[in-house]
Amino acid sequence: MKRKLLLVSNSTLHGGGGYLDHCQQQISHFFGKDVKKVLFIPYALHDRDNYTKTARDKFKTLGYEVESIHEASDPVEAVRKAEGIFIGGGNTFRLLKSLYDNKVVTEIQRRVMEDGVPYMGSSAGTNVATISISTTNDMPIVCPPSFNAIGLVPFNINPHYLDPDPNSRHMGETREQRITQYHEEPNTPSVLGLREGSMLLVEGNKATLLGTTKARLFSRGKPSVEYEPGSDLSFLLSDAHRPIK
Amino acid sequence: MKRKLLLVSNSTLHGGGGYLDHCQQQISHFFGKDVKKVLFIPYALHDRDNYTKTARDKFKTLGYEVESIHEASDPVEAVRKAEGIFIGGGNTFRLLKSLYDNKVVTEIQRRVMEDGVPYMGSSAGTNVATISISTTNDMPIVCPPSFNAIGLVPFNINPHYLDPDPNSRHMGETREQRITQYHEEPNTPSVLGLREGSMLLVEGNKATLLGTTKARLFSRGKPSVEYEPGSDLSFLLSDAHRPIK
Ligand SMILES: [Ca+2]
Ligand SMILES: [Ca+2]
Numbered sequence: 445m446k447r448k449l450l451l452v453s454n455s456t457l458h459g460g461g462g463y464l465d466h467c468q469q470q471i472s473h474f475f476g477k478d479v480k481k482v483l484f485i486p487y488a489l490h491d492r493d494n495y496t497k498t499a500r501d502k503f504k505t506l507g508y509e510v511e512s513i514h515e516a517s518d519p520v521e522a523v524r525k526a527e528g529i530f531i532g533g534g535n536t537f538r539l540l541k542s543l544y545d546n547k548v549v550t551e552i553q554r555r556v557m558e559d560g561v562p563y564m565g566s567s568a569g570t571n572v573a574t575i576s577i578s579t580t581n582d583m584p585i586v587c588p589p590s591f592n593a594i595g596l597v598p599f600n601i602n603p604h605y606l607d608p609d610p611n612s613r614h615m616g617e618t619r620e621q622r623i624t625q626y627h628e629e630p631n632t633p634s635v636l637g638l639r640e641g642s643m644l645l646v647e648g649n650k651a652t653l654l655g656t657t658k659a660r661l662f663s664r665g666k667p668s669v670e671y672e673p674g675s676d677l678s679f680l681l682s683d684a685h686r687p688i689k
Numbered sequence: 690m691k692r693k694l695l696l697v698s699n700s701t702l703h704g705g706g707g708y709l710d711h712c713q714q715q716i717s718h719f720f721g722k723d724v725k726k727v728l729f730i731p732y733a734l735h736d737r738d739n740y741t742k743t744a745r746d747k748f749k750t751l752g753y754e755v756e757s758i759h760e761a762s763d764p765v766e767a768v769r770k771a772e773g774i775f776i777g778g779g780n781t782f783r784l785l786k787s788l789y790d791n792k793v794v795t796e797i798q799r800r801v802m803e804d805g806v807p808y809m810g811s812s813a814g815t816n817v818a819t820i821s822i823s824t825t826n827d828m829p830i831v832c833p834p835s836f837n838a839i840g841l842v843p844f845n846i847n848p849h850y851l852d853p854d855p856n857s858r859h860m861g862e863t864r865e866q867r868i869t870q871y872h873e874e875p876n877t878p879s880v881l882g883l884r885e886g887s888m889l890l891v892e893g894n895k896a897t898l899l900g901t902t903k904a905r906l907f908s909r910g911k912p913s914v915e916y917e918p919g920s921d922l923s924f925l926l927s928d929a930h931r932p933i934k
Contacts, residue, residue: 458858490873535870537829578830583867584782584823585874591832604861613703615885616849622828625780628735629830640860 446560449596449646450474451570453603453638453655455533460641464502464566467643470654472506474645475528475562481509483526487542488534488568499532519546526561533567533603536580540572541588553594563596567603570638574601579626579635581619597646598633599680600626605637605660620668627664634663634680642673651677691805694841694891695719696815698848698883698900700778705886709747709811712888715899717751719890720773720807726754728771732787733779733813744777764791771806778812778848781825785817786833798839808841812848815883819846824871824880826864842891843878844925845871850882850905865913872909879908879925887918896922 452467460466475482482503486495496512503510508528516522523529529552531539543549555561565573571580572593579600608618617625623635638644642655653659653675661677662668671677697712705711720727727748731740741757748755753773761767768774774797776784788794800806810818816825817838824845853863862870868880883889887900898904898920906914906922916922 454860456860458860490870535867538870538874578832579828581828581861583871584825584829584836585867585871585877586823587836591829604859606859606861614849614851615699615701615703616826616851622830625735625783626828626830629783632830 445557445648447557447596447646447648448474448560448562449556449573450562450564450643451573451597451601451638451646452564452566452643453570453605454640455566457641462502463498466641467655468502468506470643470645471564474564475506475508479508479528479562481511482528482530482564483522484510484512485529485531485539485543485548485569486512486514486534487546488532488536488539490538495532495534499530503530513546513548519548520551523548523551523555526555528562528564529556530564531566531569531572533569535585536568536571536577536582537584537586537588539568540577540591540593541586543572543594544589549594553596556594556596570601570603573597575599575633578632579623597651597681600633600635601644602635602637605639607639620662623662627662632664634661636661636677636680637668644677646681649678649681651681653677690802690893692802692841692891692893693719693805693807694801694818695807695809695888696818696842696846696883696891697809697811697888698815698850699885700811702886707747708743711886712900713747713751715888715890716809719809720751720753724753724773724807726756727773727775727809728767729755729757730774730776730784730788730793730814731757731759731779732791733777733781733784735783740777740779744775748775758791758793764793765796768793768796768800771800773807773809774801775809776811776814776817778814780830781813781816781822781827782829782831782833784813785822785836785838786831788817788839789834794839798841801839801841815846815848818842820844820878823877824868842896842926845878845880846889847880847882850884852884865907868907872907877909879906881906881922881925882913889922891926894923894926896926898922 457466639657641657702711882905884902886902
C-alpha cells in the first residue's frame with residue numbers, strides 16, 4: 445500500500461492568513477522535492493478559471509507548478525500522468541458529480557492506491573477522498589449518480605467540524621446530532637470530525653492527526669472520543685474497523 | 690387547483706414553547722373542523738413510534754386524531770384514504786428515500802393536487818413538499834433515488850433560514866452562500882428562505898407568508914428580497930416564475 449494522503453479540514457483558517465497559509469508547511473513536506481507539478485481539480489467551485497488562478501498562485505510560492513484538470517483536453521489522461529493531485533473545496537455534491545461526469549473517480553483511486561501518487565484534499569476535496577460524501581456539510585445543489593466517493597480511506601470525515609454553540613437560539617440540528625443520525629443507519633463507518641485547523645496525514649497504513657486543533661471521532665454505538673494533534677489514528681485504516689455489511 | 694398547504698420552517702421555536710406550539714393556531718385553522726384524522730408521516734426520524742407519540746399527543750390537544758403511515762399495513766392505501774397529511778421534520782434525505790421506498794410520492798401529489806387533501810409539512814416535511822430537496826440543510830446520510838420531491842409548489846424552500854453571524858470565526862459557507870451556489874447551476878428555481886417562526890400558507894393559487902419572522906427570497910441572477918409576515922407571495926406559484934429548462 446503506497447497510499448499518501450493529506451486531508452485538510454479547511455482551506456482558509458480564521459486568523460491564519462490567506463488561502464492554504466495555515467497548512468503550507470505540511471503541503472511542502474507532503475509533496476516534497478520529487479513532485480514538480482500538481483494536478484489541480486477545481487470542480488467544486490463554479491468559476492474554475494478563477495479557482496485555478498488562486499491555487500496556482502499559492503502553489504507557486506511553495507515551488508510547485510499547477511496544471512488544472514479543466515484545462516486538459518482529456519481529464520482521464522491528465523490523472524494518468526499526474527505526479528501529485530490536489531482537490532480543492534467548494535460544494536461536495538458538485539465536485540463528486542463532476543468527478544463522475546469526467547470519469548476520473550476510478551483512475552484517481554488507481555493512481556493513489558497503486559502508483560502512490562500523493563493526494564491532497566481540502567474540505568470538499570477531503571470528503572470525496574473518503575468512503576462516501578454522506579458526512580459533508582454542503583447543500584445538495586446537484587445530484588451525483590452515487591454518494592460513494594473515491595474511497596482512499598475506509599471511513600468518513602466531517603470537515604469544518606463544529607462544536608455545539610451553547611448560546612444558539614437556532615433549532616436546526618447541531619453537527620453532532622447530524623452525525624448521530626448518520627450512525628442510526630446500519631453499517632455506517634466511523635466519522636472523523638476534523639475541526640478547522642486540523643488535517644490527517646496518511647502514509648501507507650499509518651495515519652497521524654496534524655495541525656493546531658483536536659479532532660473528534662464518532663463511531664456507531666460508541667461514545668465519541670477526542671484526539672490531540674499528533675495522535676496516531678492508524679487504527680481507522682484497518683478494514684476491520686468498518687462495520688460488516 | 691384545490692391545493693391546500695401549510696409549510697412550516699421549524700417544529701419547535703426557541704422561546705416559543707413545545708412541539709408545534711408556535712404554529713398551533715395556524716394548524717387548527719388549516720385543518721379546520723372537517724378533518725377529524727390526520728395521516729402522520731414520521732419517516733424523517735429513526736424512532737418512528739416515539740415520533741408518532743409526540744405528534745399524536747400534540748394533535749390530540751388540537752382535536753385531531755393521528756394515524757401514522759408506518760402503522761398502516763399498506764402505506765399507499767393509507768394515503769389514498771387520508772383526510773389530511775402531516776409530514777414532520779428530521780433528516781430530509783432519509784425522509785425522501787422512505788417516501789420513494791414506500792411508493793407514496795405520486796399518491797401524495799395526486800391526493801393534494803387533485804383531491805384537495807390538506808398537506809402540512811414542517812422542516813424536512815416542508816423540503817419534500819417543494820420541487821426538490823436541493824436546498825435542505827441536512828446531511829446526506831442516505832441516498833434517495835432522486836432529489837426530485839413531491840412537487841406541490843414549483844420552487845424551493847430553505848427551512849430554518851439563518852442570517853450570517855458577523856462574529857463567526859467559522860469558515861464554512863453561510864446559508865446565503867450555499868443558496869448562491871445553488872443558483873450558479875442552470876435553470877434553478879427561486880428559493881424561499883423561511884426563518885424559524887415563519888410559514889407559508891398556500892390555498893389554490895394564493896400564497897401568504899404567516900408567522901412572526903420575515904422570509905428572504907433568492908432568485909437566480911437577481912438581488913434577494915425580504916418579505917414581511919402577511920405578504921402575498923402568490924407570484925411564486927406561477928409556472929412562469931420557474932426558469933425554462
Ligand atoms: Ca463546502
Ligand atoms: Ca433537519
